[in-house]
Amino acid sequence: xxxxxxxxxxxxxxxxxxxxxxxxxxxxxxxxxxxxxxxxxxxxxxxxxxxxxxxxxxxxxxxxxxxxxxxxxxxxxxxxxxxxxxxxxxxxxxxxxxxxxxxxxxxxxxxxxxxxxxxxxxxxxxxxxxxxxxxxxxxxxxxxxxxxxxxxxxxxxxxxxxxxxxxxxxxxxxxxxxxxxxxxxxxxxxxxxxxxxxxxxxxxxxxxxxxxxxxxxxxxxxxxxxxxxxxxxxxxxxxxxxxxxxxxxxxxxxxxxxxxxxxxxxxxxxxxxxxxxxxxxxxxxxxxxxxxxxxxxxxxxxxxxxxxxxx
Numbered sequence: 001x002x003x004x005x006x007x008x009x010x011x012x013x014x015x016x017x018x019x020x021x022x023x024x025x026x027x028x029x030x031x032x033x034x035x036x037x038x039x040x041x042x043x044x045x046x047x048x049x050x051x052x053x054x055x056x057x058x059x060x061x062x063x064x065x066x067x068x069x070x071x072x073x074x075x076x077x078x079x080x081x082x083x084x085x086x087x088x089x090x091x092x093x094x095x096x097x098x099x100x101x102x103x104x105x106x107x108x109x110x111x112x113x114x115x116x117x118x119x120x121x122x123x124x125x126x127x128x129x130x131x132x133x134x135x136x137x138x139x140x141x142x143x144x145x146x147x148x149x150x151x152x153x154x155x156x157x158x159x160x161x162x163x164x165x166x167x168x169x170x171x172x173x174x175x176x177x178x179x180x181x182x183x184x185x186x187x188x189x190x191x192x193x194x195x196x197x198x199x200x201x202x203x204x205x206x207x208x209x210x211x212x213x214x215x216x217x218x219x220x221x222x223x224x225x226x227x228x229x230x231x232x233x234x235x236x237x238x239x240x241x242x243x244x245x246x247x248x249x250x251x252x253x254x255x256x257x258x259x260x261x262x263x264x265x266x267x268x269x270x271x272x273x274x275x276x277x278x279x280x281x282x283x284x285x286x287x288x289x290x291x292x293x294x295x296x297x298x299x300x301x302x303x304x305x306x307x308x309x310x311x
Contacts, residue, residue, distance in 0.1 A: 010038060017048065025052050026068055033075065042084045049075045061107060070107025073099050078115060081124070093125025104136065113140035114148040121151070130161025141172065144217055146183075149176035150190040157197055166201070167208035173197055174209060175216050 016024035029048035032041045052072040059069050077099035083091035097119050103112035113136045119126050120133035134155060140148030149172045155162055156169030177194040180187040198206070213219065 006037065020055070022052065022056070022065060022068065026071070029072070029075065042079065043087050043089075046076065046079050046084060046087065046089065049079075066107055067109070070103045070109035070112065073103035073107065074109045074112035074115065077103060077112060081115075081119075093119065095125075097125040104139065108139075108143075110140040110143040110145040110148070113137070113143075114145050114151075117148065118151065130155065134162050144175075144179055146176045146180035146190055147186045149173070149179065150186070150193055154193060154197075166205050167212060170197055170201055170205060170209035171212040171216055171218075174213060175218055178219065 013024045013028050017028050025048050029045050029052070031038050031045075032048065033045035034040065049072040052069060053076060056065065056069045056072075059066055077096045079089065080092045080096035080099060083089050097116060100112045100116040100119070103109040104116050117133045117136035117140065118124075120129050120136065122128065134152060137148045137152040137155075141152050153169045153172030153176060154160070156165045156172065158164065158169075173190075173194045176190050180190040201209075
């Protein structure tokens, strides 16, 4: 916003947002969610994000605005995990998981993939499952999400619910530290996790981890995405006729978010306690296709009012 005339800039943003300008709605949502330029107000942030999700729920993933719609669904999922006392919005982790799953699977939002992976690690709103957690974290880690790289690195280092691979785990922690410094809200705990691990790592393991860094997008390589191959079962072709449409609820939500059977949620990245490799696949398949992921969730966002967010 204009540092010299913040009130005028805010009114201009609100006017544009009220007239359906996506950029203004997104800017205000971010401002109210973070605070600083304006007083932090989670209720207003929620309303703006909700309005974006309601307006653009059916946008194709090829659209240039798809990433911003995915951000909105992810933000709504995060709000539902803990709730908002001032609205009031009661916590609903199960519904939050559905929103995050849609943002991560359909829109490919890395933050949503990371958040959903953490829900599966703790069993919050979903059945605890470290294998599925690792799969979601892998997707985010491939997009250079520092938090996902760190959590997945810790899991691989210790063998938490997946096969222990200390060199790969340390390499991911190295990369997470590099990506987090100066750019991530999670930098402090990521650096602490790296420091604890490197302090006890054997020299041969450190050397192996450093050798893996280029393939993970580290400083000696040219890759831009983490090269953790996905198993052949990661994509599931779904006929177009079976793909549910997305819709926003016009009234209060009375039940949990609608989910397809759990079998579609695995998104195997090759992680299991019995595996010895990194989940390599001869097919070289990557993230799920649109037809595969659109069957995960029929997402219905509840409205808190009959119109969009107010000023």
